[in-house]
Amino acid sequence: MTNECPQHIAAIMDGNGRWAKERGLARIAGHREGAESLRVVLKVAAEFGVKYLTVYAFSTENWRRPQEEVDFLMELFSNTIDNEIDELMENQVKLNFLGRLSKFSDELRKKMEAAMEKTKNNKRITLNVMVNYGSRAEIVDAVQAIIDKGQKKVEEDTISQHLYTAGIPDPDLLIRTASEMRVSNFLLWQIAYAEIYVTPTLWPDFRREQLIEAMAAYQKRVRKFGKTEDQLNAA
Numbered sequence: 001m002t003n004e005c006p007q008h009i010a011a012i013m014d015g016n017g018r019w020a021k022e023r024g025l026a027r028i029a030g031h032r033e034g035a036e037s038l039r040v041v042l043k044v045a046a047e048f049g050v051k052y053l054t055v056y057a058f059s060t061e062n063w064r065r066p067q068e069e070v071d072f073l074m075e076l077f078s079n080t081i082d083n084e085i086d087e088l089m090e091n092q093v094k095l096n097f098l099g100r101l102s103k104f105s106d107e108l109r110k111k112m113e114a115a116m117e118k119t120k121n122n123k124r125i126t127l128n129v130m131v132n133y134g135s136r137a138e139i140v141d142a143v144q145a146i147i148d149k150g151q152k153k154v155e156e157d158t159i160s161q162h163l164y165t166a167g168i169p170d171p172d173l174l175i176r177t178a179s180e181m182r183v184s185n186f187l188l189w190q191i192a193y194a195e196i197y198v199t200p201t202l203w204p205d206f207r208r209e210q211l212i213e214a215m216a217a218y219q220k221r222v223r224k225f226g227k228t229e230d231q232l233n234a235a
């Protein structure tokens with residue numbers, strides 16, 4: 001074993017639609033089951049001492065999906081907040097919704113903001129749910145904010161500190177389910193040194209055992225951050 005348990009895991013939760021199709025169900029059934037996977041993954045991650053879990057729940061491109069599916073996802077986010085908030089408090093989970101929240105209905109946005117406010121002092125693990133999120137848009141927003149402040153000198157940290165994820169360490173491990181070998185505009189800046197783990201498992205089937213397997217694969221990776229293996233061994 002070369003690494004500790006990852007401090008920050010990011011996940012592209014892909015394959016909900018395929019999971020449903022394989023069973024002759026509507027796509028929304030895949031999302032419902034995917035929400036259950038998220039519950040399990042959060043619980044197991046917390047048990048193992050992971051401090052941050054960041055998931056791609058809705059991209060800026062996902063508005064193009066059939067209206068019925070978009071409506072269902074909005075309802076799922078809303079119902080999940082209502083149903084899970086007490087358990088998140090009991091388990092000391094800090095919940096963040098990160099992305100361009102202004103595009104959501106007032107009701108949903110207020111619910112997201114209230115959940116963030118309520119859980120903001122929880123310390124065990126942080127769950128970042130990325131919604132109406134696109135990494136390029138996030139970088140553009142960061143650069144614009146820096147310009148608006150009239151700042152003349154920009155360093156890497158300056159950019160990091162203006163992203164939605166300001167103050168959160170970069171992910172150590174990026175998991176993508178359903179075999180897709182793409183990053184899909186997710187955390188482009190933050191995953192510069194992340195280990196990438198792609199699995200054929202569809203997100204609704206990604207549960208305790210699959211997460212443990214992903215973390216074990218991560219622990220076996222040699223993270224070099226640009227150095228040679230000899231340098232690492234000498235350190």
Ligand code: FPP
Nearest residue numbers: 013014015016017018031034035057080129
């Ligand atoms: C990707 O699968 C999944 C999504 C775009 C939605 C993710 C949402 C959840 C897992 C629901 C739980 C989240 C919360 C915060 C309650 P896909 O639909 O692209 O699958 P496909 O590629 O097989 O069609």
